[in-house]
Amino acid sequence: MSSISQRAPLAEKAAEQLNKTVSHPETSVKNPTPRMELQKASPKLVTLDEAIRRSGLKDGMTISFHHHFRGGDKVVNLVVGRLAEMGFKDLHLAASSLSDVHAPLIEHIENGVITRISTSGLRGQLADRISRGLMKEPVIFRSHGGRGSAIASGDLHIDVAFLGASSADPLGNACGYSRSENAKSICGSLGYALPDAQYADKVVILTDDLVDYPNTPCSISERQVDYVVEIDSVGDSSKISSGAIRDSKNPRDILLAQKAAKVIINSGYFNDGFSIQTGTGGASLAAVKYIRQSMIDRGIKASFALGGITAHMVRLHEEGLIERLIDVQSFDKVAAESLKSDMMHKEVSANEYASADEPGSAVHYLDMVILSALEVDVNFNVNVLVGSDGIIRGAIGGHPDTAADSALSIIVCPLLRGRIPCVVDEVTTLITPGSSVDVIVTEYGIAVNPRRPELAGRLRAAGLDVTEITALRDKALSIIGTPAALPFGDRVVGVVMNRDGNVLDVIRNIAD
Amino acid sequence: MQLKESFAGTLESGDIHVRLMPSPTPGLTIHLESSVACQFGDQIRRVIAETLAELGIDSAEVNATDKGALDCTIRARVTAAAVRATGKDVWAD
Structure with a gap:
């Protein structure tokens, strides 16, 4: 019983007991491609359209985004614009927050591409229009901790997360900064994107600096990432400290x-x-x-x-x-x-x-x-x-x-x-x-x-x-x-969730 | 009272820009644009009208652009515009 072939019947028996089959590794073929080349052919590395198609996104589903680029964010408008062109309808947009720069969403709401929104905040024209009754469904507002809890508990289920990153390798190891000399952007922490990366059914990383594997240390691990999409720009880092954040001389x-x-x-x-x-x-x-x-x-x-x-x-x-x-x-x-x-x-x-x-x-x-x-x-x-x-x-x-x-x-x-x-x-x-x-x-x-x-x-x-x-x-x-x-009207345009997941207050529309 | 077109104030936050013009019709016409129109529109109009009345101006056209000015600021700007419009320096009296 000293040779492999002699032990084959015993292996068969062991496999049967474990409800498995016997492996035949002699038939597997090694890939001799140099690894710098191989990683460029990563199956995760696709175009935005391809990532959207392969993610299985359907009308009525929930898509999510982070707001680490704040006023400089370019991912939300890019992705939702493309989803609109591809004919998607009735989507639920669950962003960690939205700001002035997301005014183009107004058109997508009017056209029925986006019918529900969950966010921490709203500013600018989008906020103005929603306050006046732009959407049929009220916007759901959550605190940052409340959003994390809602995602973890399943109250906020994300079908596909589209997460901008300042660097990612072809397997999806991603950061809010880049260590390469081609770095185009930096947002630092990706803290609000991490629940999405962990709990969303599919995770698409969009990056403006596709770096060599391994992009370590990283914020988001390749294990959580399904697709990696290279785009021109994920955000304008100079606008991170815009919006609510000011270093006052007042x-x-x-x-x-x-x-x-x-x-x-x-x-x-x-x-x-x-x-x-x-x-x-x-x-x-x-x-x-x-x-x-x-x-x-x-x-x-x-x-x-x-x-x-x-x-x-x-x-x-x-x-x-x-x-x-x-x-x-x-x-x-x-x-x-x-x-x-x-x-x-x-x-x-x-x-x-x-x-x-x-x-x-x-x-x-x-x-x-x-x-x-x-x-x-x-x-x-x-x-x-x-x-x-x-x-x-x-x-x-x-x-x-x-x-x-x-x-x-x-x-x-x-x-x-x-x-x-x-x-x-x-x-x-x-x-x-x-x-x-x-x-x-x-x-x-x-x-x-x-x-x-x-x-x-x-x-x-x-x-x-x-x-x-x-x-x-x-x-x-x-x-x-x-x-x-x-002059408040009688419609509810926003619901404020308490951090325990229950309703705290509602926002009524303002009449013109 | 003879008025010549004049203005006072700025468009800075907390200020009001007041333009005073002779009116073709008798009485006071106030066009108000305000960042706080909902809550304070009527109060701002009343302060403008009262200030002009105290200065003896009962016929004028007023274009006011308000950026959340307090009543004291509104009175000061309206008075300054009126002084410039009438040439009568109420502060000197």
């Missing part, structure tokens, strides 16, 4: 940032090893600048900074003031470059960042978050989605996720924007419930949620101008007069 923003910094420093949470996140908005981003000196003076270091990572955060990290950066979205090129080159600057998925049902999501271990707002009300509810004119003009982002799970949430907003009050009786749309909001910082005073008397005490003891939230509302009204009611 004196009022600077005043607000300085006040927010004083709140942080005197909150009781400004201790060695603390963790911090800043939202979009000039004042909340700038607050970081003003806590830097106090960190140095007191010898305090942060264990991590979370979120949308900015150049400010990278600077503090490089100075040794912040140990680690946890990055679901890089808010500027500096942050994107840092993610590429710094081991302690870690990319995380939307779920690891902010999902309520993920015990280890980073927001649970966040001490403080500094956020902006379009409106706050006397019950500390916050609206970051719908303007005071009833028109959708923002994004939920991680606002409710970070406010709910952090130890201290600080909302920074001016009392008025022009003639529009930011402290009101009741928010136009409920996005972040007052039960998760701790402090409101305005240039006319700081209001602390009555749930947190110990916090109010600490801020008062530090000499900060703590006042009642109703006093701020009254101050606003005394300057601007009483606004007339908005």
Whole structure:
């Protein structure tokens, strides 16, 4: 029984017991092609049309996109434009967010190519038209953590994900940056695309820099990728820090940032090893600048900074003031470059960042978050989605996720924007419930949620101008007069989902 | 009161641009474009009309482009336009 042929009957018997057949490798043929050549013939490497056809996409299905290029995104318009030309109808577009640059979707909605939208936010012309009743089906708005949860639970099932990447190899290993000399774009973290890559039935990577295998280290693994499509441009990196993100020189923003910094420093949470996140908005981003000196003076270091990572955060990290950066979205090129080159600057998925049902999501271990707002009300509810004119003009982002799970949430907003009050009786749309909001910082005073008397005490003891939230509302009204009611219609154009997957509020159409 | 066409203000956020013209018909005609028209349109018109009335102007055509100005700003811009339109310096009196 020492030869292979003599053992054949035993192999047959073993195969039968395992419900398998016996292999005959002597018939298989090795491929002698040099591997640099072989990878160029990767079966995953196809044209966009071919990827769409092979994905099995059908009318009525759900397609998804990420928004890491923010105002510079070129993938959504390209893919949806092509789907329209190919005759697709009734598609559900599930983007992590949409902005001004996606106005061409209006035409595709009018033509029935897109009939449903799920997103974190809407801006510009598209938002304006949807607010006035462009779509029959209401837009479903979710927070970033809420979207991650919905994708993982199956509430938001994605049939085909179209994910832009700044580099990918022919097998689909993809990143939000490129290490090749032909790099055309950079967006840094692909955090909002990672749930899509993990859970979508089919994943198409679109890239403007097709690099040699292996494109490591990578964000999205080839194991999750079905097709790779090379295109001219996935996005304009210079527009990443557009839209909501500004580095403000506005004196009022600077005043607000300085006040927010004083709140942080005197909150009781400004201790060695603390963790911090800043939202979009000039004042909340700038607050970081003003806590830097106090960190140095007191010898305090942060264990991590979370979120949308900015150049400010990278600077503090490089100075040794912040140990680690946890990055679901890089808010500027500096942050994107840092993610590429710094081991302690870690990319995380939307779920690891902010999902309520993920015990280890980073927001649970966040001490403080500094956020902006379009409106706050006397019950500390916050609206970051719908303007005071009833028109959708923002994004939920991680606002409710970070406010709910952090130890201290600080909302920074001016009392008025022009003639529009930011402290009101009741928010136009409920996005972040007052039960998760701790402090409101305005240039006319700081209001602390009555749930947190110990916090109010600490801020008062530090000499900060703590006042009642109703006093701020009254101050606003005394300057601007009483606004007339908005002309809302009776249709629902948007549904705001809570991060637990249930409905939080609805947005009605604005009548012309 | 004789008016010559004049204006005051800018199109900056928080400001109002007010153009004052003689009216071919008696009375006040106000054309208002405002970023906050829904909530504050009536209030802005009333402030413009009251300010002109206080200055003794009851017949004029007003083209106003508002970018969310507060009432004090609206009064200041309307007054400045009126001073330029009438040549009568109300601040000097």
